[in-house]
Amino acid sequence: MATQVLPGGALRGDAPGGINPVGIMPGFVTRDGVTVLEAEPLARNPEPSRRYYFYMMAPAIITLAAISLYPFFWLIWMSLHDVDIMAGDKWVGLKNFERLFTRDAKFSNGWLLLIQYSAMCLFFEVLLGVLIAVLLNRSRWEKVLVTVFLMPMMMAPAIAGLVWYYLYNGTFGWYHWFMQSVGLLGETSILGSPSTAMIGLVLVDIWQWTPLIVLITLAGLKRVPRDQLEANMVDGAGEIRNFFQVVLPNLYPFLLIGILLRFMDNFRFIDSVLILTGGGPADATNILPVYLFDVSFQYFKLGRGAAIALTLLVVTIILGMFLVKIFDSPAARNVGRTEG
Amino acid sequence: MASKDVVEYASPARRIANVAVVVFLAVYLLWTILPIFVMFVSSLKDLLEAFRIPAVGDWSGIALFFDFEPTFKHYTNLFVNLNFGVYFFNSVAAALGSAVVSVTLGATCAYALSRTEFRGKKDLFFWIISTRMAPVVAVMVPLYAIFRSLELVGSLWGLILAYTTFNLPFAIWILKGFFDNVPFAIEEAQMVDGATRMQAFRSILPLVAPGIGAFLVLCVLFAWNDFLFASIIGSGGAKTLPVATKELVQPQNIQWGSIMAAGVVTTLPMMFLGLLIRRYLVTGLTMGAVRE
Amino acid sequence: MASVSIDKVWKYYGQTPAVKELHLEVADGEFVAVLGPSGCGKSSTLRMLAGLEHISAGEIRFGAKRINDLPPRDRDIAMVFENYALYPHKTVFDNMANPLKLRGVERSVIEDRVRKAAAILEIGHLLERRPGELSGGQKQRTAIGRAIVREPALFLFDEPIAHLDAKLRAHMRGELKLMQRRLGTTMIYVTHDQLEALSMADRIAVMNDGVLQQLGTPRQIYDHPVNAWVAGFVGEPPINFLDCRIVEEKGELRLVHSSFDLVLRPEQAAIVRERYAQREVRMGIRPDQIAISTVETPDSFGGQILVTEPIGGDMLVDVSLGGDKVLVKTRPDFEGRMDSPCYLTLDRGRWHLFGKDDGVALF
Structure with missing residues (x-):
């Protein structure tokens, strides 16, 4: 075998008599027992082309830009104009916004109602969802019941709205009859009175979307590490303490994801609200997206609508940033992994 | 044990x-x-x-x-007198059309995103996902204005494009997670074995096919269940089932039997599809954040 | 068949160098192991050879042909991946046939070669199974099978047996070596397990921090490490290091520690005089190069037994020497007891001295 000049130790052939001749190549030094090199290469080879990745991404990105980025800039443009289909568009500067923030009671009211609506939905959905998931987890009926619980989610919200509209009806709705019979309601249907209409909407949302929280929680429960539970039990914790000390902390990222998703969906979808109340009675359920719908597509004040849409978009994007942060956070990824 | x-x-x-x-x-x-x-x-x-x-x-x-x-007279009434055959077809065409467009474009894009690193990738990603999260009404305002000038309002094409606004980012986002789970080593092995870059990409498609299929179904579901886009962008020429059902509600004469029958016609296929892709449902509904 | 020249090769990930100025010549038919801890740059090197990573600087040649810009499929190589990288949806047969199919080899030839390779690897009965139904060892054989059906010019193995259990690993070491000798194909084998490198390779390239530390036969690496790091990385149980002083007395050099005072051999003394001005050194000696006894002998010095660990055919003894601790490997019938005194004798022909600050081996 040929003798070779090497960094580190250097001239290395069959060392005679067990003795190493040493000669370090220029540039290399041995420090604390390790041979290191802190030089830079003389010249780098040109980077290879990664163009095919670009070509693969381009169609989707261009399409998306065309149907979402371009409309977004259009939206900003519209919000600064008085958009009129017949008379043409007129530059009005920030007037649309000024009007929203100073003179439009329905705008601020819409935000308030939207927050109220979402908060009520979320509170009950999370409470019920976690409770049901915990009761279902590892029970005999888990598989069957979860399958049944999927059904409301598969229903178009508009259809769900129509079915509940029928059930709530003051003259022939079975739910109305039930609530009347147990003394919760009088003659007026739940959607007919400003004081109860919001509750009617919340009930529909709870009906349709609690199952999602159940599913998310169940997925989370499956990832609660057994060893943590067992260690806690050996340490003397009962079931209730186990739930609060071990299960809940492990569930936290899952619940946060569920809450944010539902929160944003309440901003996104108003199908059932449009059908059930359309914002009424007396604006009691006129949550912001519904108001936006009316302004834009009932009165066709598209400029003002664009201004409202922008405020709604900004808030959703901020919520979205939180959501993406959670998706990316190590907490969400490490769920179910044991310490150590 | x-x-x-x-x-x-x-x-x-x-x-x-x-x-x-x-x-x-x-x-x-x-x-x-x-x-x-x-x-x-x-x-x-x-x-x-x-x-x-x-x-x-x-x-x-x-x-x-x-x-x-x-x-069963309400069902026959729907299809014989109320034109529901056409609306059913519109629903299928719009939902399937946008799902196919989204998943085809989305899969190649997601693959490239999954296999390469570049500056600004995070920002690109956030933009993609935020398009999906945008409130439908807010998106619809400018889209309506643009589509009206392009004469896309009331056409199936307009509706397909409108649904693609939320299905395409969904497909990219979810499928990227899917490709991330396929070890790159499999493609590397293919390339060492003699495959070109594209052959290597195609070779892992069978591995993700079930997932791609499931998310195609999910895209169909999201589009099928839409009401807002259909009622504005699709109004007139491209009436879908939810809109047609809603229109049966008339002030003087609410045809409850037909409405309920239409509800069944709209809901049943989706419940069936939902059961079919049961395994991927939670992943899909939570934007890939939660896996079962 | 091909020789391989890695010529001043660098690998950068962004601004972080993973391989620095690597120079390595592999002869045709040679089995070279690249040994080092994780993150030392050994896998990057292999991936550059395979064409899976861009070569940031420098050049790699197969024979006389520069292959920097060739895609993997044009390099005539076969690679076995750490996690096998089998196609989960294909049978063992189709997995092994894949490289031949991609090259448009005739069906009957494929059939023939796959069956032959499967017979060599003793997986002929598994050809219709899918990877999901195989054990770790079987998967690994399938992956190797995929590599050998094509008779490539160069084998690249990336920790192929790291995930097998200890028994199977020992068995596979012998098999892989035999297979390589029989096929006569040049092989570059990446591992973090010094035992694999020592037992299989013709030559070993030891890497750390992206820098090649030493290249040599297993004997050279084990008996003549070039620096303290190589000495410490290779060998199990690991080498003992003791900080000592050189003292000159009556024309002799003596190695002085709180527990002993030993004379260097003349040829050793000559090297120290020639190349080392300082007095502080680090002495290294392997556990099996220390003799231990319960009775005092000439040349021995005293210590105290901390703990004895019988490990079947051998016995490991932890001995306290002043403030230091050394590990001694001895016969299992050694009768020293914990906390009792003992006497050690060092094999002065095989000990090593390293510079105190730089760690470069003097001998």
Whole structure:
């Protein structure tokens, strides 16, 4: 075998008599027992082309830009104009916004109602969802019941709205009859009175979307590490303490994801609200997206609508940033992994 | 091997709790299926039977609900007189069209995103996902203005494009997670074995095919269940099932039997599809954040 | 068949160098192991050879042909991946046939070669199974099978047996070596397990921090490490290091520690005089190069037994020497007891001295 000049130790052939001749190549030094090199290469080879990745991404990105980025800039443009289909568009500067923030009671009211609506939905959905998931987890009926619980989610919200509209009806709705019979309601249907209409909407949302929280929680429960539970039990914790000390902390990222998703969906979808109340009675359920719908597509004040849409978009994007942060956070990824 | 369940110790309190749990779950089950059940049953009732209801407080009157002659005339009415065949076709075409466009474009894009690193990738990603999260009404305002000038309002193409605004980012986002789970080493092995870059990409498609199929179905589901886009962008020429159903609600003459039948026609296929892709449902509905 | 020249090769990930100025010549038919801890740059090197990573600087040649810009499929190589990288949806047969199919080899030839390779690897009965139904060892054989059906010019193995259990690993070492000798194909084998490198390779390239530390036969690496790091990385149980002083007395050099005072051999003394001005050194000696006894002998010095660990055919003894601790490997019938005194004798022909600050081996 040929003798070779090497960094580190250097001239290395069959060392005679067990003795190493040493000669370090220029540039290399041995420090604390390790041979290191802190030089830079003389010249780098040109980077290879990664163009095919670009070509693969381009169609989707261009399409998306065309149907979402371009409309977004259009939206900003519209919000600064008085958009009129017949008379043409007129530059009005920030007037649309000024009007929203100073003179439009329905705008601020819409935000308030939207927050109220979402908060009520979320509170009950999370409470019920976690409770049901915990009761279902590892029970005999888990598989069957979860399958049944999927059904409301598969229903178009508009259809769900129509079915509940029928059930709530003051003259022939079975739910109305039930609530009347147990003394919760009088003659007026739940959607007919400003004081109860919001509750009617919340009930529909709870009906349709609690199952999602159940599913998310169940997925989370499956990832609660057994060893943590067992260690806690050996340490003397009962079931209730186990739930609060071990299960809940492990569930936290899952619940946060569920809450944010539902929160944003309440901003996104108003199908059932449009059908059930359309914002009424007396604006009691006129949550912001519904108001936006009316302004834009009932009165066709598209400029003002664009201004409202922008405020709604900004808030959703901020919520979205939180959501993406959670998706990316190590907490969400490490769920179910044991310490150590 | 440890047992699968954490041990439970029997006690009287535990037994009472168990009964309470069963009762609670039974009530919740009833609450969940009742509206769907009512929809099915009412779709089989004649007009007058659908409106019958007992006096307030008369609990035995619940029997009235089941007292009817089943009839399928609402279903025939939908398809013979109310043009629901066309609306059904519109729904299928719009939903499937946008799903296919989204998944085809989305899969190649997601693959490239999954296999390469570049500056600004995070920002690009956030932009993609935020398009999906944008409120439908807010997106619709400018889209309506643009589509009107392009004469896309009231056409199936317009509707397909509109649905792509939320399905394409969804497909990219979800499928990227999917490709991330396929070890790159498999493609590397292919390339060492003699495959070109594109052959290597194609070689892993069979591995992700079930997932791609499932998310195609999910895209169909999202589009099918839409009401807002369909009612504005699709109004007129591209009426879909939810919109057509809603239009059966008229101030003087609400045709409840037909509405319920239309509800069944709209809902049933989606429930079937939902069961079909049960395994991917949670992943899909949570934007890939939660896996079962 | 091909020789391989890695010529001043660098690998950068962004601004972080993973391989620095690597120079390595592999002869045709040679089995070279690249040994080092994780993150030392050994896998990057292999991936550059395979064409899976861009070569940031420098050049790699197969024979006389520069292959920097060739895609993997044009390099005539076969690679076995750490996690096998089998196609989960294909049978063992189709997995092994894949490289031949991609090259458009005739069906009957494929059939023939796959069956032959499967017979060599003793997986002929598994050809219709899918990877999901195979054990770790079987998967690994399938992956190797995929590599050998094509008779490539160069084998690249990336920790192929790291995930097998200890027994199977020992068995596979012998098999892989035999297979390589029989096929006569040049092989570059990446591993972090010094035992694999020592037992299989013709030559070993030891890497750390992206820098090649030493290249040599297993004997050279084990008996003549070039620096303290190589000495410490290779060998199990690991080498003992003791900080000592050189003292000159009556024309002799003596190695002085709180527990002993030993004379260097003349040829050793000559090297120290020639190349080392300082007095502080680090002495290294392997556990099996120390003799231990319960009775005092000439040349021995005293210590105290901390703990004895019988490990079947051998016995490991932890001995306290002043403030230091050394590990001694001895016969299992050694009768020293914990906390009792003992006497050690060092094999002065095989000990090593390293510079105190730089760690470069003097001998």
